[in-house]
Amino acid sequence: MKFFNLILLSAIIFVAQSCYISKPLSEPKTIKIVANFTIEKNDYGNSKYINNYSTDDYKAKYLAELKKELDYYNLHETDKQNPDFTLVIDKLIISENISNETVNDEKSEYNGQTFEVSNCEITANFSLYSGNIEKEITSTFASSTKDEKITNNRNLGDYIFGSNKDNSTYRFKGLSDDIFVTLSGKTGRRTVAKLTKKIHKAIK
Numbered sequence: 001m002k003f004f005n006l007i008l009l010s011a012i013i014f015v016a017q018s019c020y021i022s023k024p025l026s027e028p029k030t031i032k033i034v035a036n037f038t039i040e041k042n043d044y045g046n047s048k049y050i051n052n053y054s055t056d057d058y059k060a061k062y063l064a065e066l067k068k069e070l071d072y073y074n075l076h077e078t079d080k081q082n083p084d085f086t087l088v089i090d091k092l093i094i095s096e097n098i099s100n101e102t103v104n105d106e107k108s109e110y111n112g113q114t115f116e117v118s119n120c121e122i123t124a125n126f127s128l129y130s131g132n133i134e135k136e137i138t139s140t141f142a143s144s145t146k147d148e149k150i151t152n153n154r155n156l157g158d159y160i161f162g163s164n165k166d167n168s169t170y171r172f173k174g175l176s177d178d179i180f181v182t183l184s185g186k187t188g189r190r191t192v193a194k195l196t197k198k199i200h201k202a203i204k
Helices: 003-020 055-072 157-161 181-201
Strands: 028-033 039-042 076-078 085-102 114-130 135-147 149-151 171-173
Touching: 028 055, 039 055, 055 076, 055 085, 055 114, 055 181, 076 181, 114 149, 114 157, 114 181, 157 171
Parallel strands: 028 076, 028 085, 039 085
Antiparallel strands: 085 114, 114 135, 149 171
């Protein structure tokens, strides 16, 4: 059963990741970026990370990585009135919520113990148009997430001291203080990958 669950999880992850896999355009194209978007911050209490940086920091990182990624895909930003495409970024949604994770392992002294873990997510809603907002190609989103975890995997200390060989010791695995900055940049790169997939279909 565990093997089946692992295969199912791998399949789900593969499908989710494939949304953000594309290839550079064979010919260079220009794109205009409309980035006067709003930022929605969802803080459900007991947050650890979302307020470590300002929403301006998250916006700046998202746009910086987005624009950097354009060149890789053979897309070139322009402010001229006759671009090949226009990207309108509608909203950046930044969310952190707390969920409970309970250890279910009868051989472990931690069995039944519940931990609070933070779930961090950034989603960008955007629309892609041909020309200067002439015809909508798609209205979609790109997102990235990272969660704290409870893990029983052996760490370096376990290997050095020969402990936790039966993986019965569970420990909390937190995130870096700048996790939302990291997710902002990742979402920017994923935005470009996703819109490039749509452009490939539009110019076939």
